[in-house]
Amino acid sequence: MRSPKPYAPHAPLHPLIAKELAEIASGLALWTMLLLVCPLVGFSFIQAVSLYGEASVAAQQSPVLATSLSPLDGILVPTFGAFYVAVTLLFPFVAIRALGQEKEAGALRLLVQLPYRSLTLVFAKLVAVLAAWSLASIPALSALAIWAVVGGHLAASETLNLLFGHLLYGLLVGAIALFAAAISDSSATAAIIALAVTIGSWVLDFTLAGHSGPSAWLAQLSLTQTLRSFEQGLFSTGLVLGIAAVICGLAALASVWLRPGTLPQVKLVRSVPCVLATVAVLAIASQVGKSVDVAEDRRNSFAPADQQVLATLRLPLVVTVNLVPEDPRYVDLQRNVLAKLERAMPNVSVVLASRGRDFADKSPDNSYGEIEYDYGNRSDMSRSTSPREILPLLYALASARPPTSSSGTDYPGYPLIASADVAWLWFLGGLPLLIALGWLWSLRPPSIPASFSEGGLS
Amino acid sequence: MMASTAVRDASSPVLLRVANLAKHYDRDPAIVDVSFSLVPGEVLGIVGPNGAGKTTLLETLAGLLAADSGTVVWQGQQLPPHRRKEALFYLPDGVRPYRDRFAADVISFFASVYRRSEGDVAATITCVGLAPALNKRVRALSKGYNRRLLLAVGLLTPHDVLLMDEPFDGFDLRQTRAIVQVVRDEAARGRTFVLAIHQLADAERVCDRFILLAGGQVRGIGTLAQLRAQTGSPGGSMEEIFLALT
Numbered sequence: 292m293r294s295p296k297p298y299a300p301h302a303p304l305h306p307l308i309a310k311e312l313a314e315i316a317s318g319l320a321l322w323t324m325l326l327l328v329c330p331l332v333g334f335s336f337i338q339a340v341s342l343y344g345e346a347s348v349a350a351q352q353s354p355v356l357a358t359s360l361s362p363l364d365g366i367l368v369p370t371f372g373a374f375y376v377a378v379t380l381l382f383p384f385v386a387i388r389a390l391g392q393e394k395e396a397g398a399l400r401l402l403v404q405l406p407y408r409s410l411t412l413v414f415a416k417l418v419a420v421l422a423a424w425s426l427a428s429i430p431a432l433s434a435l436a437i438w439a440v441v442g443g444h445l446a447a448s449e450t451l452n453l454l455f456g457h458l459l460y461g462l463l464v465g466a467i468a469l470f471a472a473a474i475s476d477s478s479a480t481a482a483i484i485a486l487a488v489t490i491g492s493w494v495l496d497f498t499l500a501g502h503s504g505p506s507a508w509l510a511q512l513s514l515t516q517t518l519r520s521f522e523q524g525l526f527s528t529g530l531v532l533g534i535a536a537v538i539c540g541l542a543a544l545a546s547v548w549l550r551p552g553t554l555p556q557v558k559l560v561r562s563v564p565c566v567l568a569t570v571a572v573l574a575i576a577s578q579v580g581k582s583v584d585v586a587e588d589r590r591n592s593f594a595p596a597d598q599q600v601l602a603t604l605r606l607p608l609v610v611t612v613n614l615v616p617e618d619p620r621y622v623d624l625q626r627n628v629l630a631k632l633e634r635a636m637p638n639v640s641v642v643l644a645s646r647g648r649d650f651a652d653k654s655p656d657n658s659y660g661e662i663e664y665d666y667g668n669r670s671d672m673s674r675s676t677s678p679r680e681i682l683p684l685l686y687a688l689a690s691a692r693p694p695t696s697s698s699g700t701d702y703p704g705y706p707l708i709a710s711a712d713v714a715w716l717w718f719l720g721g722l723p724l725l726i727a728l729g730w731l732w733s734l735r736p737p738s739i740p741a742s743f744s745e746g747g748l749s
Numbered sequence: 750m751m752a753s754t755a756v757r758d759a760s761s762p763v764l765l766r767v768a769n770l771a772k773h774y775d776r777d778p779a780i781v782d783v784s785f786s787l788v789p790g791e792v793l794g795i796v797g798p799n800g801a802g803k804t805t806l807l808e809t810l811a812g813l814l815a816a817d818s819g820t821v822v823w824q825g826q827q828l829p830p831h832r833r834k835e836a837l838f839y840l841p842d843g844v845r846p847y848r849d850r851f852a853a854d855v856i857s858f859f860a861s862v863y864r865r866s867e868g869d870v871a872a873t874i875t876c877v878g879l880a881p882a883l884n885k886r887v888r889a890l891s892k893g894y895n896r897r898l899l900l901a902v903g904l905l906t907p908h909d910v911l912l913m914d915e916p917f918d919g920f921d922l923r924q925t926r927a928i929v930q931v932v933r934d935e936a937a938r939g940r941t942f943v944l945a946i947h948q949l950a951d952a953e954r955v956c957d958r959f960i961l962l963a964g965g966q967v968r969g970i971g972t973l974a975q976l977r978a979q980t981g982s983p984g985g986s987m988e989e990i991f992l993a994l995t
Contacts, residue, residue, distance in 0.1 A: 306861030310847075310854075317849040397844035400813055401902065404834040405862055552813045552830055736884045737853045742871040744880045 302406040304415070311389060311419035313733075318388045321423050322730040324381040326723055328374065328430045333718025335373035336434040339366050340441070340711040347706035357704035361588050363449045366438055368522045371457055374431040375518060378424070378461050379493070383485035385423050386468035389416040390549075391478030400551060409546035413469060417542060420465035424458065430722060431457075437714050444705040446587035449524045456521025459534045463517060464489060466541035473545040489514060524586025529579035536576060540569030582634060588702035593631050596694030597682055601635040604666070604689045608632070611642045611663040624662065624676040631678070664688060762824075764789050764941060765836070765910060770819030772802075772809050779805040780965045783819070787910065792932060792942040794956030796949060796991065802965035803945035804842065807912045810943070811839035838906040840899045842914035842945075848888035852879065852898050855887060859905045870905070876931055877901045892919030900928065910941045917951045929955045953987040963995035 315321055343365040350356040393399040402412060439445055464485075471484035492514035510516070517534055520527045543565040548558050584591035592598055610629060614621040633639045644658075663672045664681075666688040673684055686693045765787040772779045780802040787793060795803045808814040810821065812830035821828045823836045847855050856879070860870045874880055879901050882894040890898060896919045903911045916932070917925045932942055932955055946952040952959060959976060961969040969976050969990070977985050980993040 302862045303864065306858055309861075310858045313850065313854065314847065392848070396846065396848055397841055398846040400808075400839070400841050400844065401846055403813070404811070404838055406834070550831075552808075552811075552815055554815045557815075737851050737857070739853050739883050740867060740871070742867060743853070743856075743874050743883060 304411070307405075307407060307411070307415045308418050311415045312422055314392075315385065315389050315419040315423050316733045318385075318392070320385045320388050321426065322726060322733075324377065324385055324427055325429075325726045325729075327381060328377045328427055329718045329722050329726070331373045331377055332370060332430040332434055333714060336366070336370040336431075336437070336718075337711045337714055339369040340438070340443075340709060344708045344710065347708045350704065350706035351708070354703075357706045358588070358702050360704040360706045361586075361590075361702075362438070362444050362705055363446070363453070363522075363524055363586060363588075366443060367435070367445075367450060367453055370434045371431055371453060374428065374457065375460065377427065378457070378464055379489045379514075380486070382424065382427065382461060382464050383468040383471075383489060384482060385427075386420045386465040387472045387478050387481045387485060389419050390469055390472035390545075391475070391481050394472065394476070395478060399549075403550050409549045410543065413473075413542045413546045413549060416469055417462070417465060417538075420469065421458075421462060424461035424465065428454075428457070428461075430718065433717065433722065434714070437711060437717065441707075441709040441711060443707055443709065448585040449587055452524065452526050452585045453521050455526075456518050459531065459538075460514070460517050462538050463514065463534055463541075466538045466545070470541045470545045470548070473548040520582070523591060524584060524588075525582050525591050526585050527582040529576045529581065532579060533573050533576035536569050536572035540565055540572075543568075580633065584634065588704075591631060591634065593635060593678060593682065594694070597678075598635050600686065600691055600694055601632070601682075602637070604636055604685070604691060605638065606667045606689070607638040607640065608636055608685070609640050609642060609665040611644050611665070613644045613658050613661045613663075616643065620660065620676050627676055628678050628681050762788065764824060765828075766822040767810065768820045768822070770806070770809055770821070771817045772805055772814060773817055778965045780809065780962075783960075783962075783967055785960055785967070785970055787941050787943065789909070789941055790936050790939045791957045792936050792944065792955055794952040794959045795943065795945045795962055796952045796956075796959050796987070797947065797962035797995075799947060801947075801962040803947070803962055804914050805965075806962065807839055807914055807943065807945050808841075811837055811912055813839065836908065837910045837912055838903060838908040839912040840903045840914065840916070842918065844899065845887050845890075845895055846899070846902070848886070850887055851883070852885055852887055852890060852894070853883040855898060856883070856901055856905070859902045863905055863907055865905055873901050873904045876904065876934075878927065893921075893924055896920060897928075900931070904931075904935065909939075910943065911935075912943045912945075914945045915947065916944055917946065917948065925951060926954070949987040949991055959987070961991055961994050968994040 343360070343362075346360060346365070347357075350360050390399075393402060403409070407415075435445060435450065467488050468481065468485040471481040471488075472478065475481040475484060492512075495510060496513040496515045517530065520530055544562055547561045547565060553561075582591075589595075593601065610632070612621065612624065612629075614624070629639075629641055633641075660674050661672050662674065662676075663670060664684060666685065669688050671684050671688055673681060675681060683693060685691075763786045767786070768784045770783045771781055783802075783806055785793070795806060797803050805814060809816045809819075810833070812833035815830070821833065828836060847858075856870060856874065859865075865873075874883070877897045877900050879894065879897045882890055882898070885894070887895065887898065896916065900913075900916065903913065917928060920928060929951075932944075936942060936957075944952070944956065946956075953973065958970070958972050960967055961976070969979055971979065973987065973990075976990045976994070977983055980990050982989055982993065985993070
């Protein structure tokens with residue numbers, strides 16, 4: 292046989308990944324997105340710094356006001372919020388290109404004949420999508436650098452946590468786009484499908500926010516929910532596991548639908564295990580309640596001394612809430628007390644006694660607003676949503692000794708009066724110029740060994 | 750060049766046997782019970798007019814289209830569609846792989862995947878005459894150079910059987926003769942080719958054996974001499990034989 296080497300079932304991965312990276316960099320979609328992200332992120336960042344500075348003027352006179360000034364809320368979340376909008380609306384086009392163009396040009400029929408599994412092909416494309424996301428995040432990362440340069444404070448844990456959340460979100464959008472490209476005949480159709488999911492998520496989020504029952508469950512499926520915990524300074528193991536499961540599930544489905552030559556009915560049958568496995572992991576993830584408060588101001592936790600005492604309360608605590616979920620008091624209670632209790636105590640369950648009741652329902656109910664706490668065989672009731680009143684109540688129920696002091700752990704806050712207006716030069720000048728240079732660099736012809744250029748047919 | 754020197758005799762071991770391959774699009778039959786076999790080093794031409802089912806036959810054979818029925822046996826063992834890529838490599842017609850990349854990038858990619866040495870790559874480029882187009886983007890290649898690029902990709906694969914759809918489309922007479930020589934040289938080294946060709950003159954130049962396909966059905970299989978005998982026209986050209994059988 293002519294072939295110097297027999298067919299090898301496994302080929303090296305690096306040429307495939309290098310090809311995918313070069314493919315995604317050679318398209319205009321990525322560079323266009325990068326150019327659009329610059330002013331978008333720049334405007335959000337400069338605006339955020341300005342508002343933060345205005346709030347800091349009063350805060351510098353009052354240490355109490357200063358404690359409410361957190362760069363996570365004031366700078367990081369708005370800056371990355373603009374990046375989130377770009378990833379939601381523009382990134383699908385970049386990710387779809389990783390597969391859509393090969394399908395349209397017919398190159399996919401060559402690609403699937405190479406000695407790689409379909410899943411490996413999708414994995415390589417996801418790596419390229421990840422690289423594209425990394426490039427697209429440069430404007431937002433540079434905004435953080437500028438914030439540090441003007442004297443702003445960045446807490447490593449909450450910053451990295453937020454970045455990780457956006458990374459997961461970017462991969463999720465990329466995986467949706469790849470799956471859409473895998474099931475569509477054209478990139479245009481894939482874009483419609485991907486945007487229907489991402490923009491549909493927004494609609495879901497806005498229309499069902501604050502609802503209870505099935506609507507609340509449906510709202511939880513919104514893509515925007517994936518970022519919420521990270522923006523609040525929480526690292527939730529269950530959430531990370533759930534997002535990872537969906538990304539892997541979509542990648543597996545894309546690999547099932549990628550290969551030509553398989554009947555749609557067969558693809559449907561092969562999709563079932565992928566969907567079932569994803570749902571199973573999601574179910575497990577929803578039961579994983581472990582989350583870590585990585586916010587520097589520990590907004591998601593009680594004071595460390597309280598946390599220590601609460602962790603020793605091993606008996607089940609049942610909290611019966613006579614409020615509807617749409618009630619702002621319930622939102623306060625959930626954020627200030629219940630969520631913190633669930634993280635601090637080993638065994639907490641919350642019962643909504645008003646489930647099914649409408650917030651607009653004005654029928655008299657004297658018990659509405661009551662929150663009952665059952666610990667062991669003792670119980671007490673309160674209408675407060677403040678931990679200052681509820682924690683002593685719990686300590687009394689558990690006959691636990693309240694902590695004496697939580698001094699030395701207070702969050703000081705980071706007021707800063709600064710202007711980042713000069714950053715416009717970066718976001719509208721320097722960075723776009725670098726992006727344009729990067730684009731030109733990607734256009735350069737490859738270096739061709741001299742031996743390739745000799746002889747040949749006329 | 751006539752290919753009779755390379756024709757394998759009947760005792761050559763069968764490399765690939767295709768039996769009763771069939772494919773329908775909705776209710777229209779695209780190929781109907783196609784059966785044939787391949788021996789190592791031969792060039793088999795699937796000849797027929799446009800719409801005869803040549804591309805469908807190649808894509809079904811390569812496992813890129815789901816067949817309704819039929820079997821493919823490789824060296825005595827059944828080869829299911831998902832494993833066809835282990836034995837066969839198919840070069841489709843009308844494909845411009847990686848339009849925004851340079852031709853050299855495409856060659857380098859396939860060479861790296863199959864761990865080809867720089868010498869192998871250089872020889873392949875020289876062999877198909879791709880050197881002048883290496884630093885051009887694929888979308889800017891002429892039809893002929895795009896064909897050469899695809900042929901180079903095919904030659905870089907280690908597969909024993911190459912399936913090529915309209916390999917001479919886009920070439921002028923001189924270029925066609927040169928590419929025919931490339932295919933013949935490869936076949937002489939043991940590689941087997943299945944070529945879908947609608948130009949009968951090109952088929953006659955390059956192929957050892959022919960499958961005459963019309964309306965998705967096989968109308969004749971054999972060497973030119975066998976087909977002449979079948980039609981009773983001893984000096985008949987491929988064109989005359991085709992008209993007689995279809």
